[in-house]
Every structure is written in C-alpha cells, then in structure tokens.
Amino acid sequence: MHPAFSVLIFTVTSGAGYGLFALMVLAQLAGLNALQDSTLLLSGGVLALLMITIGLLSSTLHLANPKNAWRSFARFRTSWLSREAVFAVLFYPVALLYLFGIYVQGSELSALYSACGVVAAMLAMVTLFCTSMIYASLKTIRQWCTALTPLNYLSMGLMSGALCLATLQALLQDGLSPALRSAGLGLIALGAVAKLIYLFWIGKPAGATIKTATGFTQASVRLLDAGHSAGTFLTNEFGYTVAANKLLRLRFAMVALAFVVPFLLLLQGHAVATLLAALLALAGLLVERWLFFAEARHVVRLYHGDQRT
Amino acid sequence: MKLGLVVDLDTCVGCHGCATACKQWNTSGTIGPLSDKDPYGRDPSGTWLNRVRTYEVGDTPNSKTVHMPMSCMHCEDAACVTVCPTGASYKRKEDGIVLVDQDKCMGCNLCSWACPYGARELDPQEGTMKKCTLCVDRIYDEKLPEAERQPACVLTCPTSSRVFGDFDDPNSEVSRLTRERSGQQLMPELGYNPVNTYLPPRNKKVVESYQFKPSLGATVKQWVNKVITR
Numbered sequence: 001m002h003p004a005f006s007v008l009i010f011t012v013t014s015g016a017g018y019g020l021f022a023l024m025v026l027a028q029l030a031g032l033n034a035l036q037d038s039t040l041l042l043s044g045g046v047l048a049l050l051m052i053t054i055g056l057l058s059s060t061l062h063l064a065n066p067k068n069a070w071r072s073f074a075r076f077r078t079s080w081l082s083r084e085a086v087f088a089v090l091f092y093p094v095a096l097l098y099l100f101g102i103y104v105q106g107s108e109l110s111a112l113y114s115a116c117g118v119v120a121a122m123l124a125m126v127t128l129f130c131t132s133m134i135y136a137s138l139k140t141i142r143q144w145c146t147a148l149t150p151l152n153y154l155s156m157g158l159m160s161g162a163l164c165l166a167t168l169q170a171l172l173q174d175g176l177s178p179a180l181r182s183a184g185l186g187l188i189a190l191g192a193v194a195k196l197i198y199l200f201w202i203g204k205p206a207g208a209t210i211k212t213a214t215g216f217t218q219a220s221v222r223l224l225d226a227g228h229s230a231g232t233f234l235t236n237e238f239g240y241t242v243a244a245n246k247l248l249r250l251r252f253a254m255v256a257l258a259f260v261v262p263f264l265l266l267l268q269g270h271a272v273a274t275l276l277a278a279l280l281a282l283a284g285l286l287v288e289r290w291l292f293f294a295e296a297r298h299v300v301r302l303y304h305g306d307q308r309t
Numbered sequence: 310m311k312l313g314l315v316v317d318l319d320t321c322v323g324c325h326g327c328a329t330a331c332k333q334w335n336t337s338g339t340i341g342p343l344s345d346k347d348p349y350g351r352d353p354s355g356t357w358l359n360r361v362r363t364y365e366v367g368d369t370p371n372s373k374t375v376h377m378p379m380s381c382m383h384c385e386d387a388a389c390v391t392v393c394p395t396g397a398s399y400k401r402k403e404d405g406i407v408l409v410d411q412d413k414c415m416g417c418n419l420c421s422w423a424c425p426y427g428a429r430e431l432d433p434q435e436g437t438m439k440k441c442t443l444c445v446d447r448i449y450d451e452k453l454p455e456a457e458r459q460p461a462c463v464l465t466c467p468t469s470s471r472v473f474g475d476f477d478d479p480n481s482e483v484s485r486l487t488r489e490r491s492g493q494q495l496m497p498e499l500g501y502n503p504v505n506t507y508l509p510p511r512n513k514k515v516v517e518s519y520q521f522k523p524s525l526g527a528t529v530k531q532w533v534n535k536v537i538t539r
Contacts, residue, residue, distance in 0.1 A: 061393035063435030064416025071395035073415055081419055139426045139499050208496055214377060215493050215507055216366045227361040230352050233430040300427040303362055
C-alpha cells in the first residue's frame with residue numbers, strides 16, 4: 001500500500017494525543033500524586049487537543065474532494081471511518097468540559113466533571129479503536145485484517161501518550177514521578193511485544209494467491225501483460241514495492257527508535273532524557289506507521305502478477 | 310433482479326474493445342467525465358472502468374494464453390458500500406447495481422481499498438471515485454432500440470465474450486451459461502459473493518507437438534563444430 005504522509009502524521013499524532021489524554025485523566029482520577037496539579041493537567045490537556053487537532057486536519061489532506069468531508073458522519077451503522085469521525089467530534093466537548101472543571105476547581109473535581117473525564121478518556125480510546133478498525137476490517141489486505149492491528153494502534157497510542165505525559169510532568173515538576181516512569185516502561189514493553197508478534201505473524205505465508213484470483217486453481221498462472229504501458233491508479237495505490245533489505249533496515253531502525261532507545265532513556269529518568277525519549281518514540285512510530293503501509297499487500301496485486309500476498 | 314455479466318475466457322481475444330467502448334460511453338455518461346492525465350505524454354494515466362489483463366496458464370507446451378477483462382462484479386456482499394463513510398457508494402435494491410453518487414463522494418479511497426478486484430479508480434481531476442455502472446444510463450433507456458439496451462462493453466465485444474443479464478432468472482442466458490459451462494466467481498474465499506462469473510476455457514483436443522530429433526550426421530556435425538573453433 002502506498003503510504004500517504006498525511007495519514008502517517010494523522011495516526012501517529014492523534015494516537016499520541018488520545019493516549020496522553022486518556023492516561024492523564026485516568027491517572028488524575030485514580031489519585032496519582034504527581035497529577036493533582038492543575039498546571040500539569042491543563043498543559044497536558046492542551047497538548048493532547050493540539051496533537052489530535054493537527055492529526056485530524058492532516059487526515060483531511062489525503063481526501064481528493066475535501067468539500068464533502070462533512071458527509072462522513074452519514075454511515076455510522078456500517079463504516080468504521082464514519083464511526084471514527086463521529087467519536088472524534090464527540091470527544092471535543094466532553095474533553096473541554098473536563099479541562100474547564102480542572103481550570104475552575106483544580107484537581108478536586110466534582111462528580112460531574114469527573115464523569116466528563118471518564119467519558120472523554122473512553123471516547124479517546126474508542127476513537128483510536130475505530131481508526132485501527134478502518135484497517136482491520138479490510139479483508140483485501142491480510143496484513144491488516146487481524147486483531148493485532150487494533151492491539152498495535154491502542155498500545156502504540158498509549159505508549160507515546162505515556163511518554164508525552166511523563167515529559168510534561170518531568171519538565172513542569174522537579175524530576176520524573178516513579179509511577180509515570182514505570183507506566184511508561186511497561187507500555188513501551190507492551191508496544192514492543194505487540195509489534196514483534198505482528199512482525200512474526202505477517203511473515204507467515206497465507207491468504208489469496210494468483211490461482212484463486214484468476215480461478216485457475218489447477219495450474220500455474222503467470223502475468224503476460226498488464227494491459228497498460230504506464231502506471232494506473234491501481235498500481236500507484238497498491239503496487240507500492242520496497243526492496244526487502246530496505247524494509248529490514250527500517251524494521252531495525254523502527255525497533256531501536258520507537259522502543260529500545262526510549263526505554264533506556266526513560267530508565268535514566270532525567271527530564272531532558274524523557275523529552276528525548278518522547279521525541280524519538282514519535283519519530284520511531286512514524287517509521288512504524290510507514291512500514292505498516294509499505295508491508296501491506298493488497299490482493300489487487302495478484303492481478304498485476306504477484307503470485308501471493 | 311440481480312444484473313451482471315458473464316465473461317467467456319475461452320473466446321476473449323484480449324482486444325481491449327470493451328475497455329475502450331466503456332470509456333467512450335461513460336466519459337459522457339452519468340458519472341463522467343473519466344479524466345485522463347497527460348494522455349499523449351511520457352507518463353500517461355487515466356480513469357478506466359474496465360481493465361484487460363493477459364495471463365499464461367499452465368506450463369509449456371501445455372499452456373494457454375488467457376485474456377481476463379475485469380470490471381465491477383456488483384458483489385452481493387459489497388464491502389465497498391459497507392466501508393463508505395459518506396453514503397456515496399450504494400447498492401440498488403431493485404437490480405443490485407453498485408453505484409457511486411458523485412455529489413457525495415469525498416475521495417477518501419477507502420472503497421477502493423476494500424475492493425479485491427480493482428474495480429474502483431479515483432479520478433484525480435474530479436476528486437471522486439469512478440466505477441462500472443453496468444451502463445445504467447443505457448440499459449433502461451427506452452428511447453434506444455431494445456437490442457441496444459445493454460452495457461457498451463457487451464455491445465462492442467467482437468467475439469461475444471461478454472453477456473449481460475439477470476442472474477435471478479434461471480432461464481436467462483447468463484444463468485444458463487454459468488450453469489452449463491461451470492461459470493465461476495473470482496476469489497470466492499474473500500466472501501464478497503461477486504455476481505459476475507467467468508467461464509473457464511473449454512478443454513480442447515491435445516495437439517501433438519513436433520519433436521525435433523536430429524539425424525546421426527547432424528549430431529556428428531554438431532560435435533565437430535563444438536570442438537573446432539575457427
């Protein structure tokens with residue numbers, strides 16, 4: 001699949017924003033000491049909303065006809081993209097109400113504002129889940145059509161969100177809170193395990209072949225002529241191919257940038273190290289998202305000569 | 310009604326006439342125009358609703374060249390319609406034709422990702438998704454003579470490899486052909502239940518291929534040629 005840069009930016013930044021917001025609210029309501037600070041909560045909330053908004057605006061850039069984007073709320077009953085749009089919009093008023101509560105009452109919130117916080121955290125996770133289901137619901141791409149896709153999106157969102165939260169906390173207060181540090185370390189480990197399982201899983205041959213695609217299941221089938229002398233929409237969108245050694249190098253870069261180096265930096269625990277960990281993890285997740293697209297092989301490729309997906 | 314096409318892989322000669330006639334009719338039809346980018350330049354590309362690909366099936370000498378024209382299969386479980394967020398893609402209840410409302414499409418490409426047959430192509434100039442309409446603006450046009458109320462690709466096919474009809478009617482030609490010649494769906498394992506069927510090539514008598522057996526003299530001459538270099 002062709003990796004559209006606007007979609008990579010969208011899924012990474014909005015994922016981190018939703019993860020940051022959900023973790024921050026839950027940690028505050030659970031009574032974590034470091035988070036009973038309205039300056040930290042307000043700046044965290046603003047950062048999360050900023051990242052989510054940048055992500056959502058970026059997502060409209062890949063639309064060929066954005067003037068109809070408002071129509072995307074129409075098919076809530078069947079389309080995951082529509083559900084994502086609806087939940088993303090519902091999130092804003094509830095999240096803003098919670099932040100207003102923090103602004104007015106500080107960290108000692110009344111029941112109404114606390115409820116807003118819980119609902120906003122849930123909406124954040126549901127939106128992230130809907131984003132992942134856009135990909136996981138496509139039977140045409142076996143590398144995406146798996147429960148590992150939502151697991152990946154949720155764990156990566158929470159992981160990058162936890163690193164952003166830890167950075168803010170370490171910068172605004174003196175030193176990183178041990179609870180946030182262990183949460184960050186745990187979520188990085190979870191994200192790394194989820195990603196490694198995914199990489200092993202997509203390595204196994206499975207799915208449709210050129211034989212079932214053409215109906216000639218008893219004989220070998222080879223493409224003689226694709227019928228066009230230049231690229232088409234289909235070859236541009238689905239024919240994206242990267243050399244195997246480049247993919248391997250990028251996989252190593254992704255694991256190092258997104259998981260290993262942030263883990264080591266977070267172990268160190270200094271505020272600047274935490275900031276560096278968060279930035280490197282976001283860069284690593286951009287590589288991760290790029291690979292998620294580049295390694296996905298749509299079944300239309302079978303008609304263009306691929307033997308299997 | 311369940312309208313669709315039968316494609317005869319035995320007789321298709323791969324002339325691309327269907328694709329061209331389709332483009333000619335539909336560029337000025339209900340979903341038109343089907344725009345082209347740089348059509349006479351170095352790297353031309355354009356929106357087509359039909360694509361013809363050619364495959365070699367089997368191994369030499371028992372191989373066969375098969376031309377496979379593909380357009381929208383008007384699937385019974387059309388995932389392209391399910392994933393569409395705007396409601397632009399829809400499947401008509403009365404005849405099962407899958408269409409895109411050009412006024413509602415926002416060009417997000419998700420339906421083309423959901424389609425396993427490559428039937429949907431984004432028109433970059435219009436910013437909307439284009440796909441086969443089964444010539445919905447022809448087949449119901451009562452101003453046309455009845456014999457011409459068929460999709461453009463079917464009318465133009467010089468070998469009559471494409472047949473249009475109602476798969477719900479067991480006596481229609483498409484149902485009969487599918488039944489008698491074991492018409493099959495492409496990639497049925499994905500479960501989209503495509504309506505269009507493809508008739509596999511008929512089994513033909515095996516033609517004895519000529520076996521080249523050099524005479525003794527020629528073999529000796531070959532050896533000598535190998536040994537002596539000029």
